[in-house]
Amino acid sequence: MNKVAIIGVGHTKFGRLQDKGLMDLLCEASLEAIENSNTSNKDFDSVYVGAMSPEIFNQTSGIASALVDRISLIPAAADHIKNGPASGGSAVKAGFQAIASGISDLVLVVGGEKMTHITTPGYVTSNVATLTHPEAERPHGVSLPSFAGLLTRAYLEKYDAKLDWISDIALKNHKNGTMNPNAHFQRTIESFMESAIKKGKGNWDNVYDFLKDDKSNPIIADPLRLFHICPISDGAAALVLCNAEKAKDFCDTPINISGIGQATDTHIVFEREDLTTLKALRLCSAQAYKMANKTPEDINVAELHDAFEILEAVQSEDIGFFKKGEGAKAAHDGLTEIGGKIPINPSGGLKARGHPLGATGIAQVVELVWQLRGEAGKRQVDGAETGITCNFGGFGNNIISILVERM
């Protein structure tokens, strides 16, 4: 198997980007990654584009073919890879396999989504809900937030945990987001509280009380409230991958993709053995660790899929950082902060960086590349040499984990 290196990264601003369409965002991230990898004058072999629903959100098809046309990568092979909100992770895996197999030497992987122009209430959430089980779940009106609410209840009860600890994850991620110039939210939740106080909307002794206020932080899926859930964002992120043997021709600090795993589980959530265990994550991260010959103890930084803040707690357990039931407490105790035992989501995560569905799995890897190159600015994790991601398609039914390290 050929080894695969990341030699360039690109990342648009995430957020409410009303002046750009999906193709603009994909092009912007792609061209940045190509420039970053010093491959502007090279022939690319393949292009993989991750996006969940351009057909629904943007009334367009054939985005991979259109992209290679627009940024002049013709005649590179081009495919669109879909795996719900893990479309980005699946695109990275497709690019990895293209190089590992020897079919391609130079590959562009890009993912993005453009949704904030949609004004119909519930349109995005109900379209994402088409990922639920078509017979056992969808007809009953369940959505992904409702599963996150159930999981939160089950977790708090089973492990005697506190909702404030889940809030602590949101507080940390917003704090990290203030140090990420590409983040959707570059402000703390405390600053949202201060604004509300200034506007005379209320007065709270501390941020936890603010987060319990039904007006400031309305319930979305009991017990989860607005600040426990990621925003709807626009954005794109890109990687240039290369046969590792040739990586040093382009780049002084190539980053190896040394492990990658993907596994599925049933989406009939009530049929799972244990609601609070993500079996697919245990399997796919085990594949990634095995391929890279690493253990969770070797990891210096992680980017997890906190579409709902409860997920960061549960994922931090099933990916091997903490024992079952200890993830939320670990966040409360500061172990997952930058400078903590295992920094999680220094980027701000989905909560603060934002969650343009198809972009997320790639943005996670971009963040790890910056961390491993020592280019993460104020949010730099000191001495980071090895990182891992978790990217979620559906509600934990199709998960990808990518392990990267310095060459």
Next chain:
Amino acid sequence: MNKVAIIGVGHTKFGRLQDKGLMDLLCEASLEAIENSNTSNKDFDSVYVGAMSPEIFNQTSGIASALVDRISLIPAAADHIKNGPASGGSAVKAGFQAIASGISDLVLVVGGEKMTHITTPGYVTSNVATLTHPEAERPHGVSLPSFAGLLTRAYLEKYDAKLDWISDIALKNHKNGTMNPNAHFQRTIESFMESAIKKGKGNWDNVYDFLKDDKSNPIIADPLRLFHICPISDGAAALVLCNAEKAKDFCDTPINISGIGQATDTHIVFEREDLTTLKALRLCSAQAYKMANKTPEDINVAELHDAFEILEAVQSEDIGFFKKGEGAKAAHDGLTEIGGKIPINPSGGLKARGHPLGATGIAQVVELVWQLRGEAGKRQVDGAETGITCNFGGFGNNIISILVERM
């Protein structure tokens, strides 16, 4: 690079399948391929699903995850691969790369589409037209049939060819379809004429006059008429792929995928150097021939993408069987019939087998496997040992070519 073998095939009936949904069709083809490969008790590593637009045609997402759930292939990795009407071919390539890289040993590839339930006139065609160039073409209302009409005019003029020769391709493919129990149309165009005569709709001296009758065979995109264009079909097809070293454990007659290529071209059709040359096909078939160490002269049977009958003529040139301008004449002269110099579309092709978009690229390979195994019944090409496909995404802007041979 690990070698990749096909050890099982599945293929639903193609046509107007009103009693089945998309997931039913994908499951049916998948289970047939699994049974055909004697892998029912084996753990699959990966599943790739090719489908162009289940979001638009079937209001569903996450079809790859849903499929592994329904047919109990969990925890196999599962992704949905999109490349317009070449989604099936791209899914085969994804499965090929998964095994060639060593990431997977046993892979299911399945593709399908379900469209005939859609009753809104033009809905399918206008959705397929989202594959055209978003700025240079789509706003002007061009559709894929309109490009086929232009190409036909240009070809007839440039090469002094006759429209009757294009009709000959349709006549041949309908004849082949009568021998394919899975075909959408299992009857000759002559039999359509006889029915029309019996019903008192007209009287024609020969089938070419019938095909020139505006009522019997209306113009769709001048000079192309209804019988020059494939139908809208439902259906699915599947392959089980395996590391070739292990293929003989499952199957006496494994078929090697010994070459595979994919290339893009601009979709701004008026910017192409020559309308009658498919540059992307020249490139991708050259990749496939090179990987397999074969030439066009080595090929015994081909499955080409005759969404419009002119395409079979042009593809038969650019894939290397005939000189430029001689493809339509070759069909007229019978060189592409079963028993001819190079049999093309013994299955009936897209014209008679039908064209359930995401299924087509896989159905082409299934037909070649049947031919190479000697299991093609009345339409068997004697002594077929090597075959090649051409699968089209968009109007020639993203093409995949797959070369298979007996091990």
